[in-house]
Amino acid sequence: MDRRTFLLGASIAAAQTPPVPIIDAHIHLFDTRRPEGVPWPDKNDAVLYKPALPDRYRKIAAPLGVVGAIEVECSTRLEDNQWVLNIAAKDSIIVGTVGNLEPGRPEFRAQLDRFHKNPLFRGIRNGNLWNRDLGADLGKPEFVAGLKALADAGLVLDTANPDAALLGAVVRVTDKVPGLRVVIDHLPQLHPLPDLAELAKRPQVYVKVSEVLRRENGRVPSNFDYYRETLEQVWDIFGEDRLIYGSDWPNSDKWAPFNVELSVVRQFFRGQGRAAEEKYFWKNSAAAYRWVKRNSSQPLP
Numbered sequence: 001m002d003r004r005t006f007l008l009g010a011s012i013a014a015a016q017t018p019p020v021p022i023i024d025a026h027i028h029l030f031d032t033r034r035p036e037g038v039p040w041p042d043k044n045d046a047v048l049y050k051p052a053l054p055d056r057y058r059k060i061a062a063p064l065g066v067v068g069a070i071e072v073e074c075s076t077r078l079e080d081n082q083w084v085l086n087i088a089a090k091d092s093i094i095v096g097t098v099g100n101l102e103p104g105r106p107e108f109r110a111q112l113d114r115f116h117k118n119p120l121f122r123g124i125r126n127g128n129l130w131n132r133d134l135g136a137d138l139g140k141p142e143f144v145a146g147l148k149a150l151a152d153a154g155l156v157l158d159t160a161n162p163d164a165a166l167l168g169a170v171v172r173v174t175d176k177v178p179g180l181r182v183v184i185d186h187l188p189q190l191h192p193l194p195d196l197a198e199l200a201k202r203p204q205v206y207v208k209v210s211e212v213l214r215r216e217n218g219r220v221p222s223n224f225d226y227y228r229e230t231l232e233q234v235w236d237i238f239g240e241d242r243l244i245y246g247s248d249w250p251n252s253d254k255w256a257p258f259n260v261e262l263s264v265v266r267q268f269f270r271g272q273g274r275a276a277e278e279k280y281f282w283k284n285s286a287a288a289y290r291w292v293k294r295n296s297s298q299p300l301p
Helices: 003-016 054-064 080-089 108-116 141-152 164-176 224-238 258-270 274-289
Strands: 022-027 066-072 094-099 121-127 156-160 181-184 205-209 243-245
Touching: 022 054, 022 243, 022 274, 054 066, 054 258, 066 274, 080 094, 080 108, 108 141, 141 156, 141 164, 156 164, 164 181, 181 274, 205 224, 205 274, 224 243, 224 258, 243 274, 258 274
Parallel strands: 022 066, 066 094, 094 121, 121 156, 156 181, 181 205, 205 243
Antiparallel strands: none
């Protein structure tokens, strides 16, 4: 076989390889038209203050290869957990939701039992939002008991908006409740990265490579090389089995259109090989969240 024939065959094989399906593990849903309004975003936010619902998301994301998404709660209201589940039930692009419940409250277990009856309910958020302090709460026995109940239910703790203190608290969480799977959101926004050696030792800790884009000197670079060093650092620390894709839509619109950040991370993970790309874009989120396959376009977890 001559070189030209070999290259032609390789090109045909590459063209026939189906694209990696994408599960977006971090989007937000809200409807600013609700009579009671929404806690977030603010009415004065010209970029975000408009309905963010599955049909709008699908039009943006599906043409780019996204076949499913996990909603992560952005409301402080208890009943908005149910509102999101009701919205998700109507559109199969939503394969899971991460709610807002407080593990230290007396009513936590009853609330957890209520929402966990719906298989789309995959966990709860805690971290640097809603005036909460994960590190301080770990000193309360009732809070740790709530986290153990979460682990016993097979659900996930999402930690929001990382800083050094929050990452230290995650280490303590995994010491106190080793059976709990923890997902750290938006780690690349913490720049430069702190020492993550302890977290790297804990296989139950996953990391969303989300909010990768940064604003520097009033602009948001869109070229891959600008973010390569951070992506390589996260890859070297956590490896191919624990990194998860998340867009942070529609909050991501404050940095750049949906396709821009997807292009950056897609370029990086394609460079790590097909197996690593599949893990990042859907297999690792299936391992962490155990999301629900809802239509034929979605891969089988």
